[in-house]
Amino acid sequence: MRPTVELTGEHNQIKIMLGVIDVACDRLAAGEALPAGHLQQMVLFIKGFVDKHHHDKEEGLLFPAMEAAGVPGEGGPLAAMSGEHDIGRQLVRQMSDAAAGYAAGQPGAAASFIESGRNYVSLLLAHIDKEDQILYPMADSRLSQEQQQELRRRFDEADAAADGSAELIEDLRGLQAAYQQQRPGLV
Template identity: 30%
Template sequence: MKLIDDLRAEHDLIEQVLGSLRTFVKVRLAGLGDPADGVRFMAFFRRYAGDFHHHKEEEILFRALAERAELPAHRGPIAALTGEHQRMASLLDGLEGLLGSTLAASEDRTQVEALAVDYSRSLWRHIDAENSVLYPQGEERLRRFHVRDLPSRPMTDSEAAAREGALALLAAYPPMHDAEVHRGDGCVACPSFGVTCEGLEYEWWTELEWEEAEERRDD
């Protein structure tokens, strides 16, 4: 499905820019770097990751899963991932006034680092959950209802400019690797697992899928 292929490709770029953001914050805490680059990072995560990528997920993919594949919209994976989008947007609210500032106050320095770590780790784990669970399982369930493709949309000028700006940021601030973030495949990778979502099997599986799983377990 082209829409899902596009979303996966967008994830690849977002992942890299998250690592670049962490490098930028580290550089700024050392008193180096250009504060104006913080505004460019914010434009990427607001315009490209938010207005473009997350909006396509919610308004095209999630809506199709609910309306055409008859999956619950107000609980389970769709509700959980939408809630994560909202939480990450609130983290950006906190970062917005800090990324482009001088970070002269010690409390600003502490806060910008904490928010950047929280935002990057949350979004990395969110991406893992979507790539390994929502996208493949969502595509399979749409096909059961004879939905084999979904429309996408081109970037607006501001979204395209934010993407181009991020490519320059990647060159200036090579992405760092965070060895402490717990990443992986499956529902356990999702920040919402066990909190607002009980996992794909409990939220989406039909009685037939449970019966087949039981039969495989008995073999």
């Protein structure tokens, strides 16, 4: 499998979670009480699967390989994508604080989760779209067959080291069942 095909597959899992978060924010905004553990599971998935697993593979392996193949780093598309990862991490910190506050019954925690959650969903959906449509095709055309094989090998090592990913995907399925049915049109 081409390295970018694997990353696009991860995007599809991430988009399912973004749909879950979007529905959860709508339900909170409608005044519904949600299990606090669900909000914390959403945050744990983002921290573990999106940031630690997926974004680390991009920043640590794909982007350096693209830069070595001549794609501009500073001031170019790679820096722009990394910058969006950082904005996402700030929003995840807000979501994490809000989920903890919600579990503790703090007033305002739901509103804070809704705001940061919705901002995160729109940031990541646009980010994923740019990578799928522009950045990954650029990687496919710039990286030689050998460079892609080397990247494939490094991805396999990162995947093998990512213990906990299977549990996170299992949590994702549980949340998908609880939230996605509310809006069949979501991914």
